[in-house]
Amino acid sequence: MHADSPDERRKLPGEDPGGDSVLTPDVDPAADAVPVEAGAPKPDLARTGEAMDSTRGRSAGVTTLTVLALLYTLYFARPFLLPIVVALLLSFLFSPVVRAMARFRIPPPVSAGLIILGLLASVGFAGYELSGPVQRWAASAPETFATAQARIRTVLQPLERASRTAQQVERSAGAVAGPGQAQEVVVKQPSLIARVFGTTQRFLVTALEVLILLYFLLAAGDLFLQKLIKVLPNVRDKRKAVEIARKTEASISTYLLTTFAITLSEGVVVTLAMWGLGMPNPLLWGALVVVLEFIPYLGALIMTAILTLAALTVYDTVGQALLVPGAFLLINVIQGNFVSPMLMGHKLALNPVALLVGLTFWFWIWGLPGAFVAVPLLATFKIFCDHIESLAAVGEFLGMRDQTERRAIVR
Numbered sequence: 001m002h003a004d005s006p007d008e009r010r011k012l013p014g015e016d017p018g019g020d021s022v023l024t025p026d027v028d029p030a031a032d033a034v035p036v037e038a039g040a041p042k043p044d045l046a047r048t049g050e051a052m053d054s055t056r057g058r059s060a061g062v063t064t065l066t067v068l069a070l071l072y073t074l075y076f077a078r079p080f081l082l083p084i085v086v087a088l089l090l091s092f093l094f095s096p097v098v099r100a101m102a103r104f105r106i107p108p109p110v111s112a113g114l115i116i117l118g119l120l121a122s123v124g125f126a127g128y129e130l131s132g133p134v135q136r137w138a139a140s141a142p143e144t145f146a147t148a149q150a151r152i153r154t155v156l157q158p159l160e161r162a163s164r165t166a167q168q169v170e171r172s173a174g175a176v177a178g179p180g181q182a183q184e185v186v187v188k189q190p191s192l193i194a195r196v197f198g199t200t201q202r203f204l205v206t207a208l209e210v211l212i213l214l215y216f217l218l219a220a221g222d223l224f225l226q227k228l229i230k231v232l233p234n235v236r237d238k239r240k241a242v243e244i245a246r247k248t249e250a251s252i253s254t255y256l257l258t259t260f261a262i263t264l265s266e267g268v269v270v271t272l273a274m275w276g277l278g279m280p281n282p283l284l285w286g287a288l289v290v291v292l293e294f295i296p297y298l299g300a301l302i303m304t305a306i307l308t309l310a311a312l313t314v315y316d317t318v319g320q321a322l323l324v325p326g327a328f329l330l331i332n333v334i335q336g337n338f339v340s341p342m343l344m345g346h347k348l349a350l351n352p353v354a355l356l357v358g359l360t361f362w363f364w365i366w367g368l369p370g371a372f373v374a375v376p377l378l379a380t381f382k383i384f385c386d387h388i389e390s391l392a393a394v395g396e397f398l399g400m401r402d403q404t405e406r407r408a409i410v411r
Contacts, residue, residue, distance in 0.1 A: 074365050082369055083206050087213035089376050092252040098218050112218035116211055130287055244387045251383040256376060258343050263293040266335050273327045279307075279314060289328075295371045296355055298363075300332050341400070350378060354398045 074081065094115050101111040229238045271286030279285065285307065292299035304325045311324035358378040362370035378398065385395030 071365070078366050078370075079206075082366060082373075083209040083213060085373055085377065086210045087217060089252075089256065089373065089380070090210070090214050091217040092249055092380070093256045094214075094218055095249060096253050098221065102221075108221040109219040112215050115218060116215050119211070126287065130284060247387050248380075248384055251386075252376075252380050255344070255379050255383070259294075259375075262335065262340055262343060263290050265339075266290070266293060266331060269331055270328055273331065274324070277324055277327060279311065279324060285310075293332075294375065296359060296375060298359070298371060300329075303328060350375070350382065351398050351400060354378065 097115060098108050098111045101114075102108060106114075229241055267286040267290035270289045271282045274282035274285045288306065289303060292303050295302075307325045307328055308321070311321035312318070315321040315323075355375065355378065359371060359374045362374035362377065364370075366373075382395050382398040385391035385398070
């Protein structure tokens with residue numbers, strides 16, 4: 001653009017016609033946009049403005065901002081949202097129990113209290129039974145890790161030689177660099193006791209919030225569903241809301257009960273396998289399997305690493321020690337590829353890709369607690385989508401292949 005006389009320049013609204021301001025754009029009214037290519041269409045600013053002002057353009061912008069706001073809310077509101085999510089999932093699990101007890105004329109507040117007491121008794125009994133093996137394992141942990149490190153070092157000797165050679169080269173390069181090299185700054189981390197105490201305190205507070213909220217959700221019964229039906233104006237909408245709520249709750253309860261039964265059965269089988277292989281504290285390894293199997297893929301990987309370290313301290317040779325994680329992996333493969341698909345069925349099975357993406361997302365948003373609730377949340381979302389006509393495509397995408405799709409792939 002070249003500068004023209006003040007009379008040829010376009011004036012800003014409210015500007016003095018005879019004045020010359022730095023805010024006045026230097027625009028050539030006679031300028032024309034020439035396409036880069038000969039056959040390219042001529043730029044039309046009017047159509048661009050219409051597209052930006054259209055409903056579709058505004059909808060895309062609003063959707064983007066809404067998604068970003070939702071992500072920030074989930075991340076920063078984790079201490080508030082996590083107990084609510086866990087309590088809601090547990091309420092889906094125990095709501096059929098409350099209704100079954102109501103048939104015997106037991107009021108929902110009483111049945112909710114009995115369920116909470118049963119949970120506390122179960123957790124207390126499991127903690128009491130596992131306290132001894134955990135204390136023995138913790139007392140021998142330094143010796144265990146030292147022995148496992150010595151056994152692993154015999155296998156990784158070539159890598160250690162390469163690492164020592166690299167360190168010698170690095171020290172030689174530092175000596176050549178001279179005294180002008182930068183100093184290493186070490187940041188002091190909080191002590192292990194402080195971390196454990198802080199984590200335990202937060203865990204106890206969160207558990208107390210979950211129990212209190214779970215009691216009120218179970219004691220309320222169908223209060224929220226009744227309120228929803230009351231505010232819906234159409235009779236057809238009322239019936240559809242009741243149908244969706246009942247089917248969703250039944251499906252989620254079935255999924256959670258089936259998942260818990262599968263993980264508990266796997267824990268029992270692993271306990272027997274560890275006892276048969278001569279591993280100490282077999283009950284501890286079975287309990288760890290029950291807990292970690294709620295995290296797909298990552299839980300099995302962590303359990304394999306723990307069993308490998310523990311087995312290296314029990315057996316004299318590495319080959320015998322590898323039998324322990326090998327037995328666990330065999331049990332896990334059978335459970336994941338045969339038992340779970342047979343018991344879950346197509347409607348409750350989840351797509352492995354969607355499962356991995358959901359696990360990564362919730363682990364990124366809420367950390368390790370998010371990894372534990374990722375699968376129930378994803379299954380809940382899929383079941384909800386399956387019962388909503390407009391979201392049925394999303395539920396189908398999250399599910400596994402059915403028999404028709406498998407036959408089509410084979411052909």
